Amino acid sequence: MGFAEDHLIPLVDEGLGNSAYLVDLGEGRALAVDACRDLRSLHAAAGRRGLTVAYAADTHLHADFLSGAVQLARDAGATVLASTAGRRAFAHQGLADGDEVDLGGLTLRALATPGHTDEHLAFLLLDGARRLGVFTGGSLIVGSAARTDLLGADRAEELARAQYRSLRRLTRLPDETAVWPTHGAGSFCSAPAGGGRTTTIGAEKRANPLLAAPDEDAFVRRLITGLGSYPAYFRRLAEANRRGPDVLTAPPALPALDAARVRTLLTSGGNVVDVRPAAAYAAGHIPGSVSIPLRGQFATWLGWLLPDETPLAFVADEGQDLGEVVWQAYKIGYERLAGRLAGGVTAWREAGLPLSSTAFVTADRAPEAPYLDVRQEAEYTAGHVPGALHVELGDLAAHTAEAPAGAVVACGHGERAMTAASLLERAGHTGLTVLRGSPGEYAAAHGTRLAVGATG
Incomplete structure (x- = not known):
């Protein structure tokens, strides 16, 4: 079959900042790449086109979500395609660098691209000799490359150097080759990136600042510098994906x-x-x-x-x-x-059980009180209320004793701040106020300007 643009269906998880892909292979068969365990959108897209997933490929052992490949193997009889080096403990077709899989008209070629993880593969999709695009997972992404510290800070530089070589390999593909990453803006697996989800080799060669690094050492510095924190559950999901998630026999429910x-x-x-x-x-x-x-x-x-x-x-x-x-x-x-x-x-x-309440106010009604900023480091550095105490929300549970009494708790809008206040209240804090708004609004209401930099 000839490959048309609409044969590729991106499935974006805005919350995790990731994309899975469904590829129409013709004759009612499909390839799924980096599908999440929540297969609802994938099943809906496949159903609209009358497709059954024949192949489920994973570019790497994901840390930010459980893979849906095992479930697709059980539900649709899909063949799971993944790196041999990943030592997955379930039935799959192991692939090494250069291995090819005949998809029935199209071909998938494995390219070893370590960096984000040790066993990372990119998958080049071919129509005969024509390179259609490459599923780059957590190697080359839009405007950057995925982080290299998920296997421990002590390995971040080693893997960044592997990432350098992997990206150089990918950029030897023709400029018109489409790039289909998994990680994108909003993903904690990614270094900072723009809002685009897909790109081309040529566009990245022109605009990706990592690819403009003059040498390997500069590339490593640019990639590692500024990597922020990431969710605690990342430390266990890669191993869960290596073992294989439990297969679900019915949709889970909440009694x-x-x-x-x-x-x-x-x-x-x-x-x-x-x-x-x-x-x-x-x-x-x-x-x-x-x-x-x-x-x-x-x-x-x-x-x-x-x-x-x-x-x-x-x-x-x-x-x-x-x-x-x-x-x-x-x-x-x-x-x-x-x-x-x-x-x-x-x-x-x-039932006669007590309820608590928490003050949730706009900037003009927020009291003059110690200001606790729970945003991520990069957000705080870009602009914060002078004198603010900064503790990222992800770290707050271990630092509740450091939070000042009667604080104004704030983030960018109010949702994370309310989460923070709930953790502090659970630890015994009282008299908290949650800001319903931004640091800029608070600063303007209290006659000051935002400070920039790492300290308040």
């Missing part, structure tokens, strides 16, 4: 729990996660619950802030998508989902 059962779970060491919007949480919430609003970044903060081995119960508003809660948890390996509070906070109140 209904009454208030007494939720209270028992909370007092016996479980966690209650309130997924309602920040304003709803502020107005009234279960004491000791953690606010993680249901949005694209829900999985990131769930996996960063809470352990995966303790049971979770959820509090939601009527009309919120509980299926989204479940799949965001499952795609990062959180499966101990005890259920949801039936009837929400109304049922909790009607």
Whole structure:
């Protein structure tokens, strides 16, 4: 079959900042590349075109999500394609550098591209001798390259040097070759990148600052400098993907729990996660619950802030998508989902159980108080309230004792700040105020200007 542009279907997970791909191979067959365990969008795209996934390829052992390849093998009989060097503990076709797979008209060629991980492969898609594009996973991405410190800070430079060689290899492909990365803007696996999700070899040679580095040492410095923190769950998912995620025989669900059962779970060491919007949480919430609003970044903060081995119960508003809660948890390996509070906070109140509230105010109503900024380092450095104490949200649980009493807790809009306040309240803090707005709005309301740099 001739390959047309619409034969490639990107499937973007905005929350994780990643892209999977579905390739129409013709005759009702498809190739999936770097599919996440949450296969809903992939199944929908395949269903619209009458496709069955015949091949599921993974470019590397992912750290930010559980792979859907094993599930596709079970559900659709897909052949899993992955690096031999990854030593995966489930049935797959192992590939080494230069190996080719006949997809039935198209060919997939493995290119060893270590750097982001040791066993990383890129997959070059060929139509005869014509190079259609390359699935680059976590090697060459739009405007940058994926981070090299996920296997430990002590290996970051070694892997950055491998990344240098991998990118140089990829740039020897023709300029018109399409580049289809997995990681992109918003992914904690990526160095800073722009908003584009796909590119070409030629565009990257012209505009990627890493490729403009004059030599290997300069490349390494540019790649490693400025790498920020990443979610705690990244440290365990690569091994989970090597073993292979558990196969699901039915869609997971959240059973209904009454208030007494939720209270028992909370007092016996479980966690209650309130997924309602920040304003709803502020107005009234279960004491000791953690606010993680249901949005694209829900999985990131769930996996960063809470352990995966303790049971979770959820509090939601009527009309919120509980299926989204479940799949965001499952795609990062959180499966101990005890259920949801039936009837929400109304049922909790009607059971005679107490609720807490948290001040959530706009900048003009925020008090003169110590200012706690919980944004990422790069955000803080770009501009912050003078004198602010800075503790990233991902680190806050280990530093609650350092938070000043009666603080104004702030991020960029209010969601992360409410999460931070919930962690501080759980640790015993009282009298907190959460800023419903930005540092710039707060500075303007209090007659000052934002400071720039690493210290306040």
